[in-house]
Each structure stands twice: as structure tokens, then as C-alpha cells.
Amino acid sequence: MSETYGIIASFPDTPSFFHAAEKVRDAGYKKWDTYSSFPVHGMPAAQGQPRSKVPVFTFCGGILGFTVGTLIVWFMNAYNYPLIVGGKPFFSPVFPFPIMYELTILLSAFGTLGGMFITNLLPQHYNPLFNSEKFLEVSGDRLVIAIEARDGKFDPVATRQFLEEIGGTDIEEVSK
Amino acid sequence: MSSDTSNSKGSNVGLIALVVGIVGIVIALFGFKQGLDNNDARPLMSWLIGIGFWISIAIGMLFLTQIWYVFHARWPVIIRRQCEHFMAAFPYLLVLFLPLLAVVLFHDNPGILWKWMNGTNALPGHGTVGEDAIYQWKQPFLNIEFFTIRVFMIFGVFILISGLLRKFSFDTDKTGDIKNTHKARVLSSLGLFLCAVAMTMGAIDWFKSLEYHWFSTMYGVWFFAACMRAALASIIILTVILAAKGYLKGILKQAHRYDIGCMMLAFTVFWAYISFSQYFLIYNANIPEETFWYNLREQNFDGTTNSWWWVSMGLIFGHFLTPFLCLLWYKTKVVIWRTVAISTWILAFHILDLYWNIVPGKLVNPDPHAAGYLVRQFSISPYDIAALVGIGGICIFAMCRSMKKAEPIPIRDPNILTSLNYTE
Secondary structure: OOOEEEEEEEEOOHHHHHHHHHHHHHOOOOOEEEEOOOOOOOHHHHOOOOOOOHHHHHHHHHHHHHHHHHHHHHHHHHHHOOOOOOOOOOOOOOOOHHHHHHHHHHHHHHHHHHHHHHHOOOOOOOOHHHHOHHHHHHHOOOEEEEEEOOOOOOOHHHHHHHHHHOOOEEEEEEEO | OOHHHHHHHHHHHHHHHHHHHHHHHHHHHHHHHHHHHHOOOHHHHHHHHHHHHHHHHHHHHHHHHHHHHHOOOOOOHHHHHHHHHHHHHHHHHHHHHHHHHHHHHHOOOHHHOOHHHOOOOEOOOOOEOOOOHHHHHHOOOOOHHHHHHHHHHHHHHHHHHHHHHHHHHHHHHHHOOOHHHHHHHHHHHHHHHHHHHHHHHHHHHHHHHHHOOOOOOOHHHHHHHHHHHHHHHHHHHHHHHHHHHOOOOOOOOHHHHHHHHHHHHHHHHHHHHHHHHHHHHHHHHOOHHHHHHHHHOOEOOOOOEOHHHHHHHHHHHHHHHHHHHHHHOHHHHHOHHHHHHHHHHHHHHHHHHHHHHHHHHOOOOOOOOOOOOOOOOOOOOHHHHHHHHHHHHHHHHHHHHHHOOOOOOOOOOOOHHHHHOOOO
């Protein structure tokens, strides 16, 4: 077998799964994750995850959209081809506001979508965890915690023992 | 829940609020009298601002309660009860509206605040109200008799619906009967329409008709947006205080504040959308019958920038941009002092928005023969503060009085458990 990717452990029910996640967090592991076929409320906090970075992408998208919208109108109506419409000034923040506003919304939405892809490392067609038959059952009823070998605290023997202590069953190493 | 101790605390607050309220009202009424004697509309405007501010909070809470019922919202059940308590202020607000109505009905110059009520009131440059073709056209709607009937109809809708919703909810505390929730839901479906009509009518009668020449189909929606923002900001402040005082300690969760905060963000955008659309349509159409309303809020007769221009900028940046940017941040919606700070900020600018809508509404003694006019400038008079504090004191007294009649949260509501265990 090739190099080890990580160790997975299964848990019998959601509460033990949830509390095991808290223990992994408190043990100081960083490169690990929980896998279940349904969302578990409060799991991000139990895993010690910081808040999502997606809003930053949304905000930047919005600012970009607002700026682009303003520049489009200024360039078209006031600079490149000055045009009198309805006796209004060539450029004003009032009449082109719908364009600024619509572009703000459009690029915020793109920012959100892109940010979601970037922060989730998508698209990702392959993950070494798929090598495990047991892991594939996560899409059914299995609850799995996987600690990856690239974690600084990872040790093939100690980590396996730790997962046993916190109530994990069906523990196995997954190779790359 | 130690209801005995909290009730006695509540009664103290209610009593203090009552005393403060009466003092404020006496001062504001003194100003009112001065205004009547000197034919000065400004102290009457103070009263209208005071009424407008507190009724907007109550109307917003009434709408929120009904919306929550209609959507069968489970999370806000504990907050809904606080709204129900505040809605007890409606009958008091009707009583507090009566001085304005008394002027309209019994004073020699009924048009002292709403200029169309006196046919001899002068208009700048073109005669009097009675000779004005626009007034003659609008006269079937804008006449004192119908105005008086409408005041009672508007308050009647608010008092009836809020009273029934309160009754259904308080009854559930005692009987646990789920039929009350169903009845409240049916009533809300109907009540939303009635309240929308009543609120639009109120906005048109009390604020928009100050300048009866002007027309804007956005006005009712503007007032709705303003009401919702005022109510949501008040809910944050109210529930945080109640949590600190023990009523909602451990009950009001971060998730509740977060969701109210999200609604505050949504209605900040909605208010801006409505206010801007009103301006945008009038700006683009560029018809003098409509643009004058904004001109008064920007320029004097001679074209120089007046104080309202600064207030307008204050509204754009203070009432929209600052709360919008702050509320984008997650922490503004959950960290207690930040939510309270932004709510206070929004309420302060809501008052400014009312000033902006009300105070320039009547010119300073226009001369019917000259072409010029004098715009009533922005000022904060002591009577404004007296009216705001006084009417507020009575509203808070009404709320404290209501709080003694029912549990702090609807303990037997079918959705209470979901609300108590609510997480983000």
C-alpha cells in the first residue's frame, strides 16, 4: 500500500459523533473533518471552525459591481459620447443608480458563488477518502471523523488510540 | 419565573414613565397653546412628530406580529409577546391624537397645521386654498369631516386588531387552547390588508397632506418601511433591556438577535429603495407639481442651499449608508452593545426622517401677492423633545401596564419550545 492519507473512525449516533468532534477539537488537531449525510446543528462550533469567509467575497463583488456600474455610465454618457437625455446632466449619481445598483447585486451574487467554490476548494472530483469502502457509507447512515496525516499532531499509533478513546469504531487507515 | 418581583419592578418603571410622560405632555401642550395663540404651526408639528414616532413603532410591531402569524414563524414567539405588550399603546395614542383633532374641529383657524383645512389660508403667489383648483378637485377627500372620520377609522383598525391579537395570545397562556393561534392566524391574514390601508391612509392624511399639492404613490410604502425599521430597532433595545432586567434572561438567544438584525438590514435596504425610488421617479419625470416638494427640501426661494439639504444628506449617509454597512457585519447583529448602538442610531435618524417629512410641510406665513416664500428651516425645538419624551412615557406606561396582565413569554403557545431552543 502507498502512503497514508489519514485515519477514519465511525460513531454510532449523532450525540456521540458531536461530542467526539469537540474532543478532537480540544485535542488540538487542525487537519480533520466530520462527515455525515445530514447537517448537524452546531457542528461548526464543535469543530472549532471560524466563521465563513464567503461574505468577504460577496462584499468585494458588490464594491466592484458598484464601481463598474458607475464607470460604465460615466464613460458612455459623459466621456466617450456625451448624450443629453431628458435634459439631465451628462453624469449624476441619481439617474444611473439602477445600473449601479443592479451591477452591485449581480457581482455580489457572483462573488458569493465564486467565494463558495474557492473556500470549499471546489470543484474537486477526487478525495483519497473515497478509497475506503466504509467511508462511502457516509452517504447512507455512517457518521465519520477523519484525521489527516498532514496534521502536525498526527501519529499512526497515537491517533488511532485517541479515536478509540473518544468512542470511535471501525477505525481504519486510508491510503492515498 | 419569579413573576412577583419582576411585576413590582415593572410597576415602578411604569409609574416613572407615567410621571415623565405627563410632565413631557404638559410642556408640549403648553407649546401647543403658544402655537395656537401665535398662529405658529411649529409647536403643533412637535406634537405630530411625537405621535408619528411612537405610532410608527407600534404600527411596525403590529405588522411584524401579523406577518409572523401568517408565515407561522416559530422562532419569534418570545419576541412577539413583547410586541403585543407594546401594542397596548394604541388606545393611548388615539387619546394623544385628540389635541390635534380638537384644533381641527374647534379652533378658529383649523388650518394652522394642515393648511388645506382653512380655505382662507394663503398660498405663495396664487391666492388662497379656497380658490385653488387643486384643492377644489381634492376637496371630496380632503375635508375636515371626512378627515375626522378617517382618524377614528384608522385608529379603530389598529386598536381592534391589536386588541384581538393580544386577547388571543393572552388567552393561550391560561387555556393552552391551540384554536387561539388559528384564530390569530386567520385574523392576521385579513388584518394585514386592513392595517396596510389604515397605515397608508394615516401617512397620507397626517404627513403627506401637509402639502396637499404634492402626490406620490410611494408615500404609504415609505411610511411602512419607516415603521418596520423603527419597530425592529425598538425590539432590539426592548428585548436587550428585558433580558438584562431578568424577564428574558437566558431566553433571548443570540440567534433571536441575529435574525432581528438581519431584518433590520433588509428593511434598511427597503427604506432606501422606497425613498430613492420616490425621488428617482420625480427627478426623472421632472414635473413642477411634484419636484417642488424636493426643491423645498434643498433650496430657498432664491436658490441658495437651505438647512434641509444637509438633513437630506444626513438621511442618505446616516439613515441608509452607515446602518447598511454596519449591519453587513455579523458582529453588529449579535454583539449586544453593537446591536443596541445601531438600533439607537436608526431610531435617531428615523426621528430626523420624520422632521424632514413634516417640518418643511408648511411655509412660514406665505404672502399671496408676492412671488417669494420662506421655507421653514430645520430646528429642534424644546417642544419636540417634550412631545417625544411625553408621548413615549405614556406608551411605555401602557406597555408596563400590559406586562402585568400576562406572562413575559407565551408559555403555552404551541411554538414556544422551538422559539426557546432556537439556534442560528
